[in-house]
Amino acid sequence: MRPSQLTRHLPVAAVAAGLVLFAASPSIAGADRVRAEGDLVRYGSASHVPDGATARVQAVYNAAGDTIVTLHVRGLAPNHEYGAHAHKSACGATDANAAGGHFQNVPFPEGSSASDPAFANPVNEIWLDFTTDAEGNAVAQTKVPWQFSPTRRAGSVMIHSEHTHTGGLDGAAGTAGAKLACLTVGF
Ligand SMILES: [Cu+2]
Numbered sequence: 001m002r003p004s005q006l007t008r009h010l011p012v013a014a015v016a017a018g019l020v021l022f023a024a025s026p027s028i029a030g031a032d033r034v035r036a037e038g039d040l041v042r043y044g045s046a047s048h049v050p051d052g053a054t055a056r057v058q059a060v061y062n063a064a065g066d067t068i069v070t071l072h073v074r075g076l077a078p079n080h081e082y083g084a085h086a087h088k089s090a091c092g093a094t095d096a097n098a099a100g101g102h103f104q105n106v107p108f109p110e111g112s113s114a115s116d117p118a119f120a121n122p123v124n125e126i127w128l129d130f131t132t133d134a135e136g137n138a139v140a141q142t143k144v145p146w147q148f149s150p151t152r153r154a155g156s157v158m159i160h161s162e163h164t165h166t167g168g169l170d171g172a173a174g175t176a177g178a179k180l181a182c183l184t185v186g187f
Helices: 003-008
Strands: 033-039 054-061 067-074 081-087 138-144 156-160 179-184
Touching: 033 179, 054 156, 054 179, 067 081
Parallel strands: none
Antiparallel strands: 033 054, 054 067, 067 138, 081 156, 156 179
16 A cells, blocks of 8 residues: 555544654664564464464555555454553463553653553554454554654554453553554564
């Protein structure tokens, strides 16, 4: 897909009230996009991640300083809601927690927490929630107004058992139930 096609279909990002935006960091030298695809690393029960489920992730770093991430999944449970985010590190072979927490463009400060909605939101993190179709396939896309730096980059996309909560009565911001499956992405 060309970037021009991507930008025509971008969803309007939900912007958390009161969030302060930040300057974009420079694009990664020599790469304006990355792509990863393959079998998902599965954790725990296979009921929601059938054998053979796959994912493909593409990140585009545009000249305006944005990052556009697209996730395609195939072969998950049909008609099912999942959460998905960019996490800090590569997928662990058997330990779901090896991928670490969510990548945050502006990391939550000392005295705050990973689920502070001022930091755990779809502008400061990469959220890729989706609902599968009858075949267990889905596409999700997000656009954030920043890019990774060469020394601070996400390492994976983690798929969770629920759509992502946004804080308050909806539940702790950024949480999305159990970690079900993971794809390492060299963002
Ligand atoms: Cu996550």
